[in-house]
Amino acid sequence: MKVVVIGATSGIGRALAKKMSSSGWVLGITGRRLELLDSLETELASECYKSQFDVTDVEQSTAAFEALVAEMGRIDVVVINSGYGNTDPQFPLAEEVQTALVNVVGFTTIANLAYCHFQQQGAGHIVGISSVAAVRGGPFATYNASKAYVSSYLEGLGCRKESRSGAITITDIRPGFVNTDMAKGDGLFWVASPEKAADQIYTAIKAKKRIVYITKRWRMVAYLIMSLPFSLYRRIIGQGAGV
Numbered sequence: 001m002k003v004v005v006i007g008a009t010s011g012i013g014r015a016l017a018k019k020m021s022s023s024g025w026v027l028g029i030t031g032r033r034l035e036l037l038d039s040l041e042t043e044l045a046s047e048c049y050k051s052q053f054d055v056t057d058v059e060q061s062t063a064a065f066e067a068l069v070a071e072m073g074r075i076d077v078v079v080i081n082s083g084y085g086n087t088d089p090q091f092p093l094a095e096e097v098q099t100a101l102v103n104v105v106g107f108t109t110i111a112n113l114a115y116c117h118f119q120q121q122g123a124g125h126i127v128g129i130s131s132v133a134a135v136r137g138g139p140f141a142t143y144n145a146s147k148a149y150v151s152s153y154l155e156g157l158g159c160r161k162e163s164r165s166g167a168i169t170i171t172d173i174r175p176g177f178v179n180t181d182m183a184k185g186d187g188l189f190w191v192a193s194p195e196k197a198a199d200q201i202y203t204a205i206k207a208k209k210r211i212v213y214i215t216k217r218w219r220m221v222a223y224l225i226m227s228l229p230f231s232l233y234r235r236i237i238g239q240g241a242g243v
Helices: 011-022 034-043 058-072 093-121 141-159 194-207 218-227 230-241
Strands: 002-006 026-031 048-052 077-080 124-129 168-175 211-214
Touching: 002 011, 002 058, 011 026, 011 034, 011 194, 026 034, 026 058, 034 048, 048 058, 058 093, 077 093, 077 194, 093 124, 093 141, 093 168, 124 141, 124 194, 141 168, 168 194, 168 218, 194 211, 211 218
Parallel strands: 002 026, 002 077, 026 048, 077 124, 124 168, 168 211
Antiparallel strands: none
16 A cells, blocks of 8 residues: 655654554655655655655645656555644734645645546545644634635545545544644643554544544534634633633
8 A cells, every 4th residue: 555645754744654654555755854754764664755845836746746656656545744833922924824825725736636646546545634723713813724724625525526436535634732843832731642643543544534533532622612602712712822
């Protein structure tokens, strides 16, 4: 089996790449930083292909992804893990724009390319790393909105005829707090290690689940968040974010 992990250089992506490699998968790994791709390659137990590119550059991403797939031959799964978020209470525009470029533009590019490839191939599995933050807006507005976009886009792919026929599987992964560079701030709870998150994501991939919360208890949090009146939700989320 062959998998491409987009954004494999750190956090969940790196842990998942190592998990799938130890389980015998042939890997294609991508990221912006070549030195991290090189170091990851040394930690993998199975055959590995590397591709360095920035998902915010649509032209570069398209050419690099297509070249990687051609080099690997038939692929079975594409995991879109690249993501960005900022918790600066000053709410800088540059960070909001960067979040949108990575989480919306970059995600859309790879998801579309993967879908079209699997459509031509006749089968495949797209796994998108969204977030519990997708279920409602938040004070770091672009992050929540961009993750809502990811989940909605994945659902949209699931509405297309190839997905409805079962030829293409779509999985929406919604992590809560995971101990990565993006999990910042005081008062975080239920923080999972990247390795635990990777184990549960791998199980979801094998089971071809549609929507999965990581860890599983975050499903309860998501339902609670969705049910709260806005006035109460705004007070809770604002205090938790310190804004």
